[in-house]
Amino acid sequence: MQVYLPIAEMPVSVMLILAMGAAVGFVSGMFGIGGGFLMTPLLIFLGIPPAVAVATQSAQIAASSTTSALAAWRRDAIDLKLATVLTLGGFVGTVVGVWAFAAMRRAGQLDLVVVLSYVTLFTAIGSLMLIESVRDFLARRRGIVKPRRRAGGHPAIFGLPLRMKFPRSKLYVSVLPVAGLSLLVGFAGTILGIGGGFIMVPALLYLFRVPTAVVIGTSQLQVLCTSLLAVILQAAFNGAVDIVLAIMLIVGGVFGAQFGARTGRAIRADLFRILLGALVLAVGIRFGVEVILKPAEPFSIYVPESRR
Numbered sequence: 594m595q596v597y598l599p600i601a602e603m604p605v606s607v608m609l610i611l612a613m614g615a616a617v618g619f620v621s622g623m624f625g626i627g628g629g630f631l632m633t634p635l636l637i638f639l640g641i642p643p644a645v646a647v648a649t650q651s652a653q654i655a656a657s658s659t660t661s662a663l664a665a666w667r668r669d670a671i672d673l674k675l676a677t678v679l680t681l682g683g684f685v686g687t688v689v690g691v692w693a694f695a696a697m698r699r700a701g702q703l704d705l706v707v708v709l710s711y712v713t714l715f716t717a718i719g720s721l722m723l724i725e726s727v728r729d730f731l732a733r734r735r736g737i738v739k740p741r742r743r744a745g746g747h748p749a750i751f752g753l754p755l756r757m758k759f760p761r762s763k764l765y766v767s768v769l770p771v772a773g774l775s776l777l778v779g780f781a782g783t784i785l786g787i788g789g790g791f792i793m794v795p796a797l798l799y800l801f802r803v804p805t806a807v808v809i810g811t812s813q814l815q816v817l818c819t820s821l822l823a824v825i826l827q828a829a830f831n832g833a834v835d836i837v838l839a840i841m842l843i844v845g846g847v848f849g850a851q852f853g854a855r856t857g858r859a860i861r862a863d864l865f866r867i868l869l870g871a872l873v874l875a876v877g878i879r880f881g882v883e884v885i886l887k888p889a890e891p892f893s894i895y896v897p898e899s900r901r
Contacts, residue, residue, distance in 0.1 A: 600835035601645045607841060609639075614845020618657045619852055620872070630873065632842065633786040634711065641838070643704045647694070647786030648824075648833035653842035654786075655820035658813045660847055665810025672761035672807050675771070676814045679793070682772035683819035686779025691826040694784055698831065710785055712881045719874025722795050726867040762803040762811070771801075779819050783827075790816045795870075 595604045617632040632653060636646035665671050697703040758765045774796055782789030793812045797803040803811070828834040 596837060596841075598641075598645075598835050598838050600649075600833065601641050601838060603640060605639070605641075605838070610838065610841040611845040614653060614842040615849035616845075617653075618846030618849030620849075630715070630785075630787040630790075632846075636838075637707075643707045644694075644698050644831070644833045645835050645838070647707065647784070648827040648831060649835045649839050649842070650786040651783075651820045651823040651827060652834060652839035653846045655817055655824060656843040657846040657849075658790075658817035658820060662810065662813040662817050665813060668810070670806055670810035671814055672759055672803075672811045673814075674757075675759045675762050675764070675803075676811045678757070678768050678771050679775040679811070679815040680818045682775030683779035683782075683789070683815055684822055686776040686781075687783050687819050687822050688826065689776075690780040690783025691823065691830060693780070694827070695831050697784075698833075707785060710781075712877055714781070714785075715873050715877030716881060717877075718792065718795065719870055719872075719877050722799075722870030723867065723874055724870075725799060726870050730867060762797075762801070762807050764801060764803065766801065774800075775815065782816075782819060783823050789819070 594607045596607050597604050613632065613635055617635070620631060633646050633650045636650065637643050641649075662671070694703065697706055755768045756766060757768050774793070778789035778792050778796075781787065781792065790812050793815065794808055797808045797812065798805065824834060
């Protein structure tokens with residue numbers, strides 16, 4: 594059974610979209626990363642225009658994050674104080690991202706920016722995450738105990754003004770690097786349609802040393818808030834949100850996220866980090882292959898919207 598997408602201007606299989614939504618929702622619930630970094634590439638590979646895939650995916654990210662955030666809330670696994678700072682910074686990044694998205698789309702450069710960003714960002718972050726995770730895993734297997742970080746041993750940037758205590762996350766740092774991180778994540782998430790959880794989760798784990806049990810729920814709450822804002826702004830200013838596609842993705846994503854959240858709680862912290870790093874790296878490699886391979890149509894004509 595196929596349905597026509599009015600904004601993407603193409604027919605798609607309903608069952609295929611639902612299955613993709615469920616699979617990505619499962620991964621989202623398991624890792625607490627929004628799932629956009631998987632769904633957006635899948636939609637692009639399926640033939641959905643990148644602008645529509647990026648904008649519409651924000652709706653599915655918001656839906657899947659809602660179920661995961663609610664589950665974390667019931668387990669008391671959310672640092673509300675930290676989530677508030679992250680959300681405020683994410684709002685600023687989202688607004689700037691929507692403006693940049695529209696500017697690049699008018700110039701006809703959005704597709705190129707999306708593909709190259711996926712290759713560089715995902716490959717770099719995935720490689721670093723995987724190397725660090727495997728190193729820690731092997732060290733624990735050999736009985737090597739990693740020395741605890743000494744007081745005052747934080748990076749110098751953590752000691753900037755406006756320091757704040759986050760008791761739930763065992764942090765006492767300046768809000769400037771926290772807000773700056775969320776601003777960058779909100780910007781990148783809006784441009785790439787990724788929710789930003791795949792950046793936020795490893796950053797909180799490795800840079801700020803937030804406990805794993807708190808990271809997922811806190812990240813999901815921040816992703817939920819920024820994704821909702823992104824959907825509203827993308828629909829209002831860019832007209833790139835395909836409601837029909839969004840509904841199918843939401844239905845499949847909500848279903849899969851419930852099972853993913855249960856599976857994630859059963860995974861050990863060290864294995865969790867290895868799997869997450871491998872997943873991010875795999876997406877970056879897939880886009881890299883897409884760039885290197887010879888396209889089926891070497892030449893194409895594109896007329897920017899401003900000249901139509």
